Amino acid sequence: MEKRSGSDNDEGYLVLVDPLKTDLQIDRRTDIPFIESDGSGPLNINRGLKREGFFYPLPESSAGELLRMAGLEISELPKASADEYLEPFSGAGLTETDRIGLAKRRVEQRYLRSALLEDDATQCAMCHRGLPEDLLVAGHIKPRWACTEDERKDFTSAAMLICLIGCDSFYERGMIAVDDAGEVVRTSHSTTSELDSLLDSLTGNKCLRHDSRTAAHFRWHYDNAFME
Numbered sequence: 535m536e537k538r539s540g541s542d543n544d545e546g547y548l549v550l551v552d553p554l555k556t557d558l559q560i561d562r563r564t565d566i567p568f569i570e571s572d573g574s575g576p577l578n579i580n581r582g583l584k585r586e587g588f589f590y591p592l593p594e595s596s597a598g599e600l601l602r603m604a605g606l607e608i609s610e611l612p613k614a615s616a617d618e619y620l621e622p623f624s625g626a627g628l629t630e631t632d633r634i635g636l637a638k639r640r641v642e643q644r645y646l647r648s649a650l651l652e653d654d655a656t657q658c659a660m661c662h663r664g665l666p667e668d669l670l671v672a673g674h675i676k677p678r679w680a681c682t683e684d685e686r687k688d689f690t691s692a693a694m695l696i697c698l699i700g701c702d703s704f705y706e707r708g709m710i711a712v713d714d715a716g717e718v719v720r721t722s723h724s725t726t727s728e729l730d731s732l733l734d735s736l737t738g739n740k741c742l743r744h745d746s747r748t749a750a751h752f753r754w755h756y757d758n759a760f761m762e
Contacts, residue, residue, distance in 0.1 A: 560604050646672045673693055673706075676692075712741045716740055719760075
């Protein structure tokens with residue numbers, strides 16, 4: 535799929551998709567050597583770490599191989615032109631970009647953060663820095679989507695205070711984790727020297743939220759999200 539230049543009335547695009555199959559999964563830590571690391575694909579140039587995003591272009595051969603890795607055998611990829619599936623946002627018949635609607639909310643989040651702030655000092659569980667409350671979030675130790683309803687309501691084990699100035703992003707992306715001894719470990723993937731320095735500075739820290747109540751959730755993250 536070819537990206538059009540900004541001069542082509544590029545106000546954004548409404549992307550229409552026709553799913554072949556849903557619920558396909560590939561472990562994020564799996565090596566995918568047939569996809570090149572470049573500036574436009576799903577892997578970045580830093581040793582092929584996965585990008586955070588929704589849509590990235592792939593050559594047909596790579597797309598087919600990726601689908602086969604996920605367990606889907608197809609004889610031929612469907613053909614479609616960019617004009618068929620990409621419609622300029624300005625031509626989508628939209629009169630406004632904001633709209634009132636109904637959506638699910640994480641109703642426990644406010645109470646969870648309040649409970650953590652009551653129990654803990656305003657200190658990041660990973661880097662130990664004392665920070666203002668607005669730079670600390672209630673970060674789920676095990677991703678919220680993987681928690682049962684009862685686990686989400688168990689404020690003693692569900693989350694930790696983690697800072698917004700690095701640690702939350704590192705943990706979410708699997709660049710750091712907490713081992714069974716309660717110590718912070720870092721990914722072996724080398725990125726930039728600056729990022730390596732930041733990750734090294736966290737390695738060996740005692741996680742302030744690791745205890746008998748939270749250990750199983752940290753283990754889940756280590757086994758399923760950490761990029762060793």
